[in-house]
Amino acid sequence: MKKxxxxxxxxxxxxxxxxxxxxxxxxxxxxxxHCQDCRHKLDEIKKIQEWMRKSWPDIKPSQGFDxxxxxxxxxxxxxxxxxxxxxxxxxxxxxxxxxxxxxxxGGVFLTQNKKELTLKQYIISTExxxxxxxxxxxxxxxxxxYEMLLAMNEIGKVIND
Amino acid sequence: xxxxxINNPDADLLYRFQNGEEEAFMELxxxxxxxxxxxxxxxxxxxxxxxxxxxxxxxxxxxxxxxYKPQGKISSWIxxxxxxxxxxxxxxxxxxLKVVSQKTSQDEYRDLTDNIKxxxxxxxxGKMEEKQGxxxxxxxxxxxxxxxxxxxxxxxxxxxxxxxxxEVLDVSEGAVKVMIHRAKKILKKRLSNFFKExxx
Numbered sequence: 001m002k003k004x005x006x007x008x009x010x011x012x013x014x015x016x017x018x019x020x021x022x023x024x025x026x027x028x029x030x031x032x033x034h035c036q037d038c039r040h041k042l043d044e045i046k047k048i049q050e051w052m053r054k055s056w057p058d059i060k061p062s063q064g065f066d067x068x069x070x071x072x073x074x075x076x077x078x079x080x081x082x083x084x085x086x087x088x089x090x091x092x093x094x095x096x097x098x099x100x101x102x103x104x105x106g107g108v109f110l111t112q113n114k115k116e117l118t119l120k121q122y123i124i125s126t127e128x129x130x131x132x133x134x135x136x137x138x139x140x141x142x143x144x145x146y147e148m149l150l151a152m153n154e155i156g157k158v159i160n161d
Numbered sequence: 162x163x164x165x166x167i168n169n170p171d172a173d174l175l176y177r178f179q180n181g182e183e184e185a186f187m188e189l190x191x192x193x194x195x196x197x198x199x200x201x202x203x204x205x206x207x208x209x210x211x212x213x214x215x216x217x218x219x220x221x222x223x224x225x226x227x228x229y230k231p232q233g234k235i236s237s238w239i240x241x242x243x244x245x246x247x248x249x250x251x252x253x254x255x256x257x258l259k260v261v262s263q264k265t266s267q268d269e270y271r272d273l274t275d276n277i278k279x280x281x282x283x284x285x286x287g288k289m290e291e292k293q294g295x296x297x298x299x300x301x302x303x304x305x306x307x308x309x310x311x312x313x314x315x316x317x318x319x320x321x322x323x324x325x326x327x328e329v330l331d332v333s334e335g336a337v338k339v340m341i342h343r344a345k346k347i348l349k350k351r352l353s354n355f356f357k358e359x360x361x
Contacts, residue, residue, distance in 0.1 A: 013342040017316055019323045048298070048348050052317050055298040058199045062212060069190070069216045076220055 004031060008038050016045040171235035178226055186226065190219050193236065196319055197243050203314045204247055206303060207254075214250050218243045233328055240321070240329040244311065251307070293355075301351040308332075309344040316341055 008031050014020045015028055032039050171192075177185035197218055202211035221242050229238070302310060311330060315321045321329070323337045330337070 010342070013345050014323075014338055017323070017341070019338070044349055045345055048345060048352065049317055051298045051352075052302060052313075052348075055296075056203065056302065056318070058195060058318075059202055059208065061194060061198055061215070062208075065194075065212060065216075069194075069219060072216055072220060073223065076223060080224075 005035060005038055008032075008035070009041065012038070012042055013045055016042060016049060169235075172231055175226055175229065175231065175235055179229075186223060189222070189235070189239075193239055194219065197239060200240065200311075200314060200319055201243055201247055203302075203318065204307065204311050205251055210250060210254065214243070214246050217246055221246070234325060237321075237325045237328045240315070240319070240325075241331075244329050244331075297352060297355045298348075301348050304351070305344050305347060309340050309347075312337055312340040313344045313348075 008028055011020055011024060011028060015025065020028070032042065171189065174185045174189045174192075178189070194215060198211055198215045201214050201218075202208055205211060205214075218239065222239060225242075231238070302313065305313065308330060312326055315326045315329060316323070323334050323341070326337045327334045332340075
């Protein structure tokens with residue numbers, strides 16, 4: 001293939017679609033006037049386009065198409081109305097503001113009450129622990145005494161017998 | 162935007178709709194519903210999906226039109242919405258790799274009626290050849306990769322310029338030129354036998 005033919009070949013589709021600058025069209029037309037091969041290629045492209053148009057005619061929307069769209073549009077309008085009416089109701093805005101206020105206040109309250117123990121509170125808590133431990137020790141002593149009494153009682157019974 | 166735009170009737174319709182004239186939207190819908198339906202149908206090869214998506218396109222136009230500031234053609238904007246919905250829909254349906262023709266019952270019905278008409282013609286053999294040719298061309302178009310097919314469809318059937326096709330498919334004008342050139346090369350190759358028989 002000649003260099004000029006190659007160049008024309010790259011633009012031949014655009015030429016068939018009339019998507020080429022007037023200067024280039026002039027140049028291509030000059031070439032086509034004496035090159036049968038390129039003329040043939042252009043004819044083929046045009047033929048394909050013509051056949052494509054003929055072979056695949058437009059379809060029309062089905063019978064209920066418009067009605068179905070109108071129903072969908074109605075729903076769309078209704079939901080749009082709901083969306084906008086919710087946003088612009090003053091009562092809703094007051095409710096949202098109150099909710100935000102309570103959330104912030106609640107957050108502040110919770111963080112303030114989460115303080116560490118003071119020294120006094122710490123002492124009291126450890127003393128309480130000590131007292132609880134003492135109580136256990138006392139109970140253990142009592143248990144020991146009780147066992148001793150039981151043993152003495154047994155010994156007494158043996159002596160009497 | 163100017164209050165009236167005689168040179169750009171679509172922009173005028175949009176302006177009127179933005180100013181509360183709902184009839185202007187309906188005019189836009191009636192003007193573009195068939196081209197959009199055909200564009201989607203030829204791309205996805207499924208009539209029911211095409212009708213559903215076409216309705217969704219115009220619902221999106223309705224939602225977006227009030228805040229839309231036209232930068233290009235209104236038609237390109239509508240085709241762009243259609244393209245995005247189509248890609249989304251096809252991804253969802255996993256039909257992107259499907260290249261075989263999917264004939265709906267209505268298409269088959271149309272083919273059947275064509276056959277009946279064929280038998281009544283004076284030259285049934287000639288008609289048969291024509292029908293074979295049509296089927297061959299259609300199948301060849303359907304077998305193109307999706308983006309190439311869309312570029313060809315927008316160019317041949319919807320008569321959009323390369324610049325507008327680029328906007329719709331989100332590629333450069335040069336890329337559109339290359340895509341269409343390649344697509345037509347493929348079509349030519351696949352249809353060469355048919356054209357030889359036709360004596361071209």
